[in-house]
Structure formats: structure tokens, C-alpha cells
Amino acid sequence: MSNQSEIHACGGVIVRYGGHDKDQPFYALVHRPRYGDWSFPKGKLEPGEQHLDCALREVYEETGYKCKAGQELASTHYADHLGRHKTVRYWLMEITEGNFSPNEEVDTIAWLPFHLAEGTLTYPHDKEVLNSAQEAFTAGKK
Numbered sequence: 001m002s003n004q005s006e007i008h009a010c011g012g013v014i015v016r017y018g019g020h021d022k023d024q025p026f027y028a029l030v031h032r033p034r035y036g037d038w039s040f041p042k043g044k045l046e047p048g049e050q051h052l053d054c055a056l057r058e059v060y061e062e063t064g065y066k067c068k069a070g071q072e073l074a075s076t077h078y079a080d081h082l083g084r085h086k087t088v089r090y091w092l093m094e095i096t097e098g099n100f101s102p103n104e105e106v107d108t109i110a111w112l113p114f115h116l117a118e119g120t121l122t123y124p125h126d127k128e129v130l131n132s133a134q135e136a137f138t139a140g141k142k
């Protein structure tokens with residue numbers, strides 16, 4: 001049985017390609033006004049839900065983008081604002097359809113290349129996930 005104070009969540013690192021040759025990854029960072037931070041879309045796993053299904057659902061709910069998932073990325077482990085242990089699993093994702101509209105959880109999205117995304121992310125554990133996404137991109141595993 002899992003500990004009630006342990007939170008399981010999932011999310012996605014959405015990537016689209018641009019730049020001079022249209023092959024440079026730009027990563028979607030979400031701004032959450034509730035926390036005043038820049039992060040990746042993510043949310044809690046619902047009872048009986050599969051991890052990847054949770055990640056796709058949360059990305060859609062927070063961004064309006066339906067995505068296809070690629071490689072699983074690094075997971076993060078940290079204490080949340082209530083001191084509970086939180087584990088978040090992430091997947092690299094590409095948009096298949098949809099449009100962003102500001103909502104209660106996310107008021108804006110920034111599409112940034114790696115070096116700018118790294119400097120914009122609020123939390124060190126998110127930078128580890130970004131590094132994992134960049135490594136996956138560099139290795140050609142989308």
C-alpha cells in the first residue's frame with residue numbers, strides 16, 4: 001500500500017521545432033499564477049488511471065493541446081508545499097491538435113529554446129527534466 005502522504009503526478013514536456021533550419025527544439029513552459037512560477041504542465045494521478053493517460057490528460061487540461069507521447073523522461077522527487085513527498089513522471093510530447101487559451105491554472109505559455117528555458121524554469125528539479133528532454137532530442141529519440 002502506498003503512503004497517503006505520497007503524491008503521484010504526471011506531465012509532459014511539449015516540444016515543437018523552429019529556428020533557422022526548423023530543427024531546433026522549443027520547449028513549452030507554463031506560467032502558473034497561483035504559484036507565480038514557470039514549470040511544465042503536470043497534475044495528480046487519479047485513482048485507477050494509468051500514468052501516461054494522466055500525463056496526456058493533464059497536458060490537455062492545462063494547455064488545450066492534444067499530444068502524442070514519445071520517450072519517458074526523468075522523473076522528479078521532491079516535497080510539495082505541504083511537505084508531502086511528490087513523484088512526477090514526464091514524457092516528451094508533440095502537439096497533434098489544439099490551441100492554448102489562458103485558464104485558471106495556466107495564464108500563459110512560453111516557447112523557449114533550451115538555454116532560455118533552462119534560465120526561466122523556477123525549480124531545479126524541472127531543470128533536470130529539461131536536461132532529460134534535451135538529451136532525448138539530441139539522441140534522436142522523439
